[in-house]
Amino acid sequence: MAHAAPLVVHAEPWINFDVGLLADRFWANTINGLAYGSVYALIALGYTLVYGVLQLINFAHSEIFVIGVFATYLTFISLGFEPGAIPNLPIAAIILDLILAGLVAMTVSGLAAVGLERVAYRPLRRRNAPRLAFLITAIGASFAIQQVIRIWRGSNPEGTIRLLPPQPVFTIFGAPITNLQIVIILASLAMFVVADQFVNRSRLGRGIRAVAQDPATATLMGVNRERVIMITFAVGGILAGVAALFYLMTIPQGAVYNGGFLLGIKAFTAAVLGGIGNLRGALLGGLILGVVENYGQSLFGGDWRDVVAFVLLVLILMFRPTGILGESLARSRA
Amino acid sequence: MIRRRIAAVGALAAAVALVLSGCANQGGGEQQGGGPAAGAPSQPTDAALPAGNGQGRCAPGTxxxxxxxxxxxxxxxxxxxxxxxxxxxxxxxxxxxxxxxxxxxxxxxxxxxxxxxxxxxxxxxxxxxxxxxxxxxxxxxxxxxxxxxxxxxxxxxxxxxxxxxxxxxxxxxxxxxxDAVQGPAVAGYIQNRLNAQNVCVIKDDSDYGIGLAGTVTQALGPRASCQIDVKTNQREFSAIIGQVQQANPQAIFYAGYYQEAAPLIQQLRDAGVQTTFIGPDGVKDEQYVVNAAGSADGSLLSCPCVxxxxxxxxxxxxxxxxxxxxxxxxxxxxxxxxxxxxxxxxxxxxxxxxxxxxxxxxxxxxxxxxxxxxxxxxxxTPVWMYRVQGNQIVTDTQIG
CATH class of the missing domain: 3.40.50.2300 (Response regulator)
Incomplete structure (x- = not known):
């Protein structure tokens, strides 16, 4: 074999403009984008809730999500599933196992979020630390959790466990919808409605909104601020646990220590896009981001995925600096 | 103002994310199974071995x-x-x-x-x-x-x-x-053995993926009818798969690492794309087989390793x-x-x-x-083709 021909840079257009593909794949991209965007939205809710109450961007939230992913994965393992093989179980048993894994993930993520708050943020609050210290702590906590997981589970993704291989159920305008996507979109919407109602209607939710609006007055009115903060983190963690289950069902290769990094940034983007501090904004932002990423890839090419997402963010913030729905958690009640 | 600052933080984080694209490994697969596969070379009689002639002398601490x-x-x-x-x-x-x-x-x-x-x-x-x-x-x-x-x-x-x-x-x-040797060898295999007329070349954004895709595309010439890009750490490929379906190729070459290749092949197979999938040494790893959970079966993997x-x-x-x-x-x-x-x-x-x-x-x-x-x-510089068969990577044939 002759050695080392000179490496010729291949001439390839640096950007495509494939309107035909965009039109062709419009419905498929929309459906896939909505399903994947649901995961963004569920994670984004955690960013938004904590921001609303503490004005803190909890960068460690992506690791709370990863903890949920591992909790889901380890539940599958302890239920006797093995990586690689596709289990042949009755559908009822699969649903039961998935619900169980989801409950475990919600519990573990919720507890992890509360634990994180205890260990990382509460001591800072006690000492009246400046806001910047919280932000640095959040980034530090994110790296610390990531590295602990890496030391524990190694740097390779966990083996694939799939309980529910996607099967097309019906088509919309020629685009197939899989059983998995139906489950994810519907369940995410349900979770969102529950979270929204919880914040807007329940007593605890009123506490959350009160602290978000004016912590000092809320305290004077008898709201236990520390408890509200704890509940806020717990709700965010629980939603991240749900997201973790759906993510692992969609991407079975996702259980890896740094798997939350990019997703976390995207979810944070979704939260800002919709208006950070606003629950409905997080949902809207997540879904829009998921869909637009897909359109962008078809139109411009696969390497434009992230560019499209962030350019969209910049454009929206230029015209609506507070995000699409704007407002904050305190005033989010319609 | 604070919102703008948030946007700035977001943009900065995004920039970091984009820069942090890995220059990861070239695989770490393993040949399992008992005896030598057909065609695998045996030890050359004149191969240099570490023991040498036993007369080596060197300073202590070398x-x-x-x-x-x-x-x-x-x-x-x-x-x-x-x-x-x-x-x-x-x-x-x-x-x-x-x-x-x-x-x-x-x-x-x-x-x-x-x-x-x-x-x-x-x-x-x-x-x-x-x-x-x-x-x-x-x-x-x-x-x-x-x-x-x-x-x-x-x-x-x-x-x-x-x-x-x-x-x-x-x-x-x-x-x-x-990779300037591996690329043409793979392209030759795709043309002559697989006889594929339309090939999709998918690459990630690493130095390795871009360089290898370039050599393969160049050697394939007009047969490389579609070119698709993915990102390091990307795991959701639905839009990419749409491009592949529209191009309807007879072979897919992926220039990148196993971490992205495993979900990609699984999602391709889920979407009903049964096209022959060829990966390079960066995909030739047990991890690829395990993570693709059955979807990897039949994948071809090239490697400048013997x-x-x-x-x-x-x-x-x-x-x-x-x-x-x-x-x-x-x-x-x-x-x-x-x-x-x-x-x-x-x-x-x-x-x-x-x-x-x-x-x-x-x-x-x-x-x-x-x-x-x-x-x-x-x-x-020998180049070999391997293939995934029954959840194992086995030797196929020498291709260069």
């Missing part, structure tokens, strides 16, 4: 170094390489009572930014006369100038980016074929020492370590002498004949 990932990013490959180097050193020391060489390990973490400290430590250790590594192209590029300035001979057993030998470094040698199952003495010794069969690039590492040891045995007592020895070295190893061009490329 060392060679290994710099590469051990516990960091993509550790599997680094371990396969450092284990083989250790095996060579141990066999050498057992046979040569008057020359006891130490293998000094430095864990670079596998990335250019983490490689600086550990590699500098080896450079500053005067006992280290030569280096096995660095395994990955990105870290090799980052550390090349420092190693060159120190006159420390380094032979990489796995870094395949063609540009590494075009920097004017006089101390860098590559123990395998580069099948090891025929080198029974080596594979048995490796298995005995480490409890697992040798993996991708273990034999290449064993060969290049042997060359450094041979130089020390023959009296190379400082870095300059060992560098001269390697430069003019000519000899048969397990995997191939070793003789380097002035830039550090081998004159003989």
């Amino acid at each position: 060392s060679i170094g290994y710099a590469g990932t051990i516990a960091g990013q993509n550790a599997a490959l680094g371990i396969a390489i450092v284990n083989a180097a250790q095996l060579a050193v141990d066999q050498h020391n057992a046979a040569n009572p008057n020359c006891q060489v130490t293998l000094v390990r430095a864990d670079t973490g596998g990335t250019p930014d983490t490689a600086v400290g550990p590699t500098t430590g080896l450079i500053n250790n005067p006992a280290v006369l030569g280096l096995v590594g660095l395994p990955f192209s990105g870290e090799s590029r980052a550390m090349g100038p420092a190693l060159n300035a120190a006159g420390l001979v380094n032979i990489t057993p796995s870094a395949t980016n063609p540009g590494l030998t075009q920097n004017g470094w006089t101390n860098f040698f590559r123990g395998l074929g580069n 099948p090891q199952e025929g080198f029974t003495d080596f594979t048995n010794a490796y298995r005995q020492a480490f409890g697992v069969p040798p993996q991708t690039y273990s034999a290449e590492s064993y060969d290049v370590t042997t060359i450094l040891l041979r130089g020390i045995d023959q009296g190379a007592a400082d870095r300059a002498a060992l560098l001269n020895f390697v430069r003019s070295y000519q000899g048969q190893g397990l995997t191939k004949r070793f003789q380097w061009s002035p830039t550090g490329e081998l004159t003989s």
